[in-house]
Amino acid sequence: MISAEHIGFDGTGTIAGTSMPHERISILEIVDKQYKHAGQGKLRQVKLAFPPATVISSACGSIFSMVDRDDDEQRRIARQAWIIKSTILQTMLQFDDPRLGLASMTEVMSLAAAAVPTIASPVDSLLRMMRELVATPSNPKREWFLAQLKSADKPDLQIAILAGLQGSGTPGWSAAISSRKDFLGDSITLVRTRKDLKDRVFAMVVIPGPVKFTTRPLLHDILYGGRASDLVVLAYNTERIYVPQPIAVPIDSTFRSAGFRNPRAESQENDAPDNQIDRWANESIWEELRSRHLDVAPISERDVSVPARFVLFADGSGAFLPDDKGVVELSELLDGGGNLETTEERLPRKNVRDLEEHDLIMLRLTGSGNYLDDVADSEMDQAGLGSLRREATEWKPWLHRIIKEYGEGLVAKAGKDFGLRLRSATYLWEWAGDGVMAPHDFATFRALMTTLAKLDPSGVTSGVDQYADEKWRQMEQVKTFHARAGATIRTALIKRVKGLVAERRLVETVESIELPGVEAGRMGLLRVSAVDSKPVRTPQSRLFHVFPLKGGTNWQK
Amino acid sequence: MEIASVLAGVHHNRLSVQAAGHLRPIPDWADWLIWLGAWARCQAAMDGRRVAVVRLPSRRLSAAFVSLGGLLAASRIHDDTLDWDALQALPSGTTVHWREPKGGKSTSYTGTIDSIREIAGSKCLAISTRSPRRHLGSTFFLPMATALAYGVTLGLVTNRTDEQLTAAAGLYKSIVDGAPQTWIRSHGADSTMVTERTSFLEDLSDLALAVGKSRAVAFEEALVISSVSNQQHGKLQLVASRSRALEDAPAGVTVLDGANAAIFLGSARSRSIVLLLDYSEYDEELVHLINPFIGCSIDAGIHVPPKGVMAPTEGVEVFVFGLPDNSGVGA
Numbered sequence: 001m002i003s004a005e006h007i008g009f010d011g012t013g014t015i016a017g018t019s020m021p022h023e024r025i026s027i028l029e030i031v032d033k034q035y036k037h038a039g040q041g042k043l044r045q046v047k048l049a050f051p052p053a054t055v056i057s058s059a060c061g062s063i064f065s066m067v068d069r070d071d072d073e074q075r076r077i078a079r080q081a082w083i084i085k086s087t088i089l090q091t092m093l094q095f096d097d098p099r100l101g102l103a104s105m106t107e108v109m110s111l112a113a114a115a116v117p118t119i120a121s122p123v124d125s126l127l128r129m130m131r132e133l134v135a136t137p138s139n140p141k142r143e144w145f146l147a148q149l150k151s152a153d154k155p156d157l158q159i160a161i162l163a164g165l166q167g168s169g170t171p172g173w174s175a176a177i178s179s180r181k182d183f184l185g186d187s188i189t190l191v192r193t194r195k196d197l198k199d200r201v202f203a204m205v206v207i208p209g210p211v212k213f214t215t216r217p218l219l220h221d222i223l224y225g226g227r228a229s230d231l232v233v234l235a236y237n238t239e240r241i242y243v244p245q246p247i248a249v250p251i252d253s254t255f256r257s258a259g260f261r262n263p264r265a266e267s268q269e270n271d272a273p274d275n276q277i278d279r280w281a282n283e284s285i286w287e288e289l290r291s292r293h294l295d296v297a298p299i300s301e302r303d304v305s306v307p308a309r310f311v312l313f314a315d316g317s318g319a320f321l322p323d324d325k326g327v328v329e330l331s332e333l334l335d336g337g338g339n340l341e342t343t344e345e346r347l348p349r350k351n352v353r354d355l356e357e358h359d360l361i362m363l364r365l366t367g368s369g370n371y372l373d374d375v376a377d378s379e380m381d382q383a384g385l386g387s388l389r390r391e392a393t394e395w396k397p398w399l400h401r402i403i404k405e406y407g408e409g410l411v412a413k414a415g416k417d418f419g420l421r422l423r424s425a426t427y428l429w430e431w432a433g434d435g436v437m438a439p440h441d442f443a444t445f446r447a448l449m450t451t452l453a454k455l456d457p458s459g460v461t462s463g464v465d466q467y468a469d470e471k472w473r474q475m476e477q478v479k480t481f482h483a484r485a486g487a488t489i490r491t492a493l494i495k496r497v498k499g500l501v502a503e504r505r506l507v508e509t510v511e512s513i514e515l516p517g518v519e520a521g522r523m524g525l526l527r528v529s530a531v532d533s534k535p536v537r538t539p540q541s542r543l544f545h546v547f548p549l550k551g552g553t554n555w556q557k
Numbered sequence: 558m559e560i561a562s563v564l565a566g567v568h569h570n571r572l573s574v575q576a577a578g579h580l581r582p583i584p585d586w587a588d589w590l591i592w593l594g595a596w597a598r599c600q601a602a603m604d605g606r607r608v609a610v611v612r613l614p615s616r617r618l619s620a621a622f623v624s625l626g627g628l629l630a631a632s633r634i635h636d637d638t639l640d641w642d643a644l645q646a647l648p649s650g651t652t653v654h655w656r657e658p659k660g661g662k663s664t665s666y667t668g669t670i671d672s673i674r675e676i677a678g679s680k681c682l683a684i685s686t687r688s689p690r691r692h693l694g695s696t697f698f699l700p701m702a703t704a705l706a707y708g709v710t711l712g713l714v715t716n717r718t719d720e721q722l723t724a725a726a727g728l729y730k731s732i733v734d735g736a737p738q739t740w741i742r743s744h745g746a747d748s749t750m751v752t753e754r755t756s757f758l759e760d761l762s763d764l765a766l767a768v769g770k771s772r773a774v775a776f777e778e779a780l781v782i783s784s785v786s787n788q789q790h791g792k793l794q795l796v797a798s799r800s801r802a803l804e805d806a807p808a809g810v811t812v813l814d815g816a817n818a819a820i821f822l823g824s825a826r827s828r829s830i831v832l833l834l835d836y837s838e839y840d841e842e843l844v845h846l847i848n849p850f851i852g853c854s855i856d857a858g859i860h861v862p863p864k865g866v867m868a869p870t871e872g873v874e875v876f877v878f879g880l881p882d883n884s885g886v887g888a
Contacts (some may be wrong), residue, residue: 026576027760028584031615035586038614039871194837217837224836226614226872246836247844249612250851252876254859254866324820326799348755349799351817353842423823440802 034226053236060085062122082281091172096137164192304433308538314527315509376485392474420447566734575765594626597829605858620814627810635740708742712790746794748809751818854878
C-alpha cells in the first residue's frame, strides 16, 4: 500500500534501504535485488505544504481557462503558463537557479499577457509569486531531499531521482542539471530514460512530481520493476498524484492463491483544472502532428495503412515508423560502453514502440520507402533481373481485385476447400499489400493461388500449380537478393560506425552516412528526441520518410 | 507418465549459482522458474496444450532458468527407444554427425543416412560417410546400442561442443535422478527459446551452475544451446525475436522471452508455451495480443501435480490456460 507522510516546510524523514558499495555487482545480484524490492518494497507519498504552489497552480489554471486556444498568440501564453507552473512544481533546484530561467520567464509572460487584458489578474498574481520565489529561493523539495541525504549519513547510498517526468522536455529538469554538482552526491543518479536504469538498483527512487505523462515503460519499470526498496513520490499539497496500476492479469484456478499485491494509489485521477492544463500541454503537440497527417491519402490501392508511431528527432525532423517493426539502434555502440565486436549478424535493433529519447537510429535521409528493397532492386538490375520483383509479385493485384470483389471473408471461406488455413481473413489484405511478400510456406501459397484461380480463372493462363511454382521460385530469388542487400548494408554500416567510434565522434542530432558501394540514397543516424505514445494508422508509403517539422526541436517550449 | 515422480526426480534445489566469482544458493525466484520449466516440460509429454503467462519484475535471466527446468525434466523423462525410432524415421539422404570414442578422445564423423539394414538379426543404421576424408564413401552400420551411445545428431558436435556436452551431462546427472547420459547427445533440439540473442547470452556470460563442490559449469553450456546458423548440435534452440518465422521443437517447451517474442504465440507448435513479460511490457497491446487465445481457452490440458503447484515468489504473477488441440495457438 502507498503510505503518506505529510511534512511541513522543514519536515524530514529517514531513508529506508541500505548502502551499496561501488564494487562490480553481477547481473544475478541485480535481478535478485529487483525481485526482493518488488516483493517487499514500498511506495511512499510525501506531501509538502508550500502555499506558493497553490497560488501558482491556481493562477495558471485561471489563465488556461481564460485564453482562446484557437488563437496562436494566446495558445503560446497557455503553454508558457504550463511551463512556468511545471518548472516551479517539479524542480529540485533553488528557484533562483539561472538554468530554470524564472526571471526571464517573468519578462516573457509579462509582455505576452499585456496584449490580453482579460488575464491580467491571474498573470499579476503569477508574476508576483514568481518574483517572490526568485527572491527567496529555498525549494522545499530540494530541502527535503538534502535533509534525507544528511540524515542517512551514507555517502554511497544509491539514490535515483526521476528527472524524466515528461521526457526530454521535462520543465525544471534541463539537460544541464548534473547529479553530482547539483545534488552533492556521487551516488545520485538522474533518471531521464530507461537507459539510466540499466543494470541499476537503488535504495531509494524519488519521484519529484506527477507521473501522468511519464512514458509508460520507464514508469512501470520504476514502480513495479523492483528498482528500489523505497519509492518516494514527493509532491506539494496542491499536486494531484496518480500512481498508475499495472493491468490486472487474469486469475486462473491453478495459481489462484498466488496473488501478488501491487502498491496501490492513494488518490485517483480527477479532472481538476491542474490536470486539464497538464493534459493539454502534453498531448496537444502530438494531436496536432497526428491530425496533420491523418488526411494523407494512400498512393495506390496496395498502399495499405498500418499502425505507425511518430518519432521526433533532435534535428527538428520527424518520421512515421511502423509500430510493430524494428529499426537499427546504435546508441549503446556509439555513446560508449557498447560491444565493438558487433558482427554483421548482430546489428542491434529496437522495436519502434520501445524507442525512447536519446536513442540513435538509422534511417535513410534522402528518398523514401524501404531502403532494403531499393538496394536489392539495384542489385537485381546489376544482375540483369530488373523486372524480377514485378514478375514475382504480379499475383498481388490479382488477389487485391478478388478481395475487393468478393470480400476477404468469402475468399477465405472459398480457400478452405483448397486447404487454405487462415487464423484471420485479414491476412489476405496483408498478402495483397507490399508489407509482406507472401504466405510463409509454399503449401499456403499454392492453396491461395488455387483459390484465386477458382474465383477468377482469367488471372492465370497456364496451369495454376505451374503458375504457383514459378511465382514462388521468383519470390525466393527476390528474398535471396534481399538477404544479399541486407548483408551489404550491414557490412558498410558497421564499417562506418566503427570509424565513428574510432574518431570518438558523438552524434548530437544527426550524422549523415555514406555507405560505399551502396547506391540507394543517403543514410543517417538520427538522435530521437521524443516518441508519440499512441500509434496511428498511416499509409505504408509514408513510413520512414524523414521530413522537417515547423517549429524545430524545442517542441515543449 | 507420473508428473509427480518426474518433478520429484528433478532436484533443482541442489543447484548453486556462481556469479562474479561467488557461489551462492539458487535464489527463490530462480528456483520457482526452474520448477515452472520442468512442470511445463512434463506436461508437453501429456495430452492437451497450454500456455503459462508470467509477469515478473525483471525478465532478465528468467528465460534461462525456465529453459533449464525444461531441459532437466526432459532428461528425466527421456526414452532411448524413442530416439531409435526417430533415427530410423529420418529420410534417406539426411546429413548426420556422430563421434566415436577412442581412448580418452573421440573422432568426429559426418555422413548421410542410407537405409536401415538388418545384420545378424538386429537392425542397423547404414550411413554413407563423408568425413573424415579417409572414410569417404564407406558405409558405417550402427546398431541401436552403438548409435545411441555415440549420439547420432543432426547438428555437428565439435571437440569443444563435445566437452561442453560432457560437462552439462555431468551436471544433469547430479541434479536429476536416473538422467540418461545419452539424452544430451540424442539427435535434435528438445526445446526452444525465442529471445534477444545478444543480450541474453551477455547476461549469462558471468554465470555458472554447480552442485555441491563439483566444478561449476558455465550457464550457457548447461543450457546446451544449439546453433541453427552453424548447424551445431544442442538441446535448446535459440531463435532471435526478430526472426520472421518460428519452427520450434514440438516435443519440448517453447519459451517466449518478452513482448517481442509474444508475436509467436500463434505460430508456436509446442504443447507447452511459457510467455515471460516484465511489468513494462504487459500493456494494452500485449493484452490485445493474448486475449484471442484466452478467449478460446479450455480448462483441460493443465496437469496439476497431486500436491499442487509451487507458489511463485513475491513480485511474480502467473496464469495458465489450456488450448484446444489443432486450433488456436499454432497447430
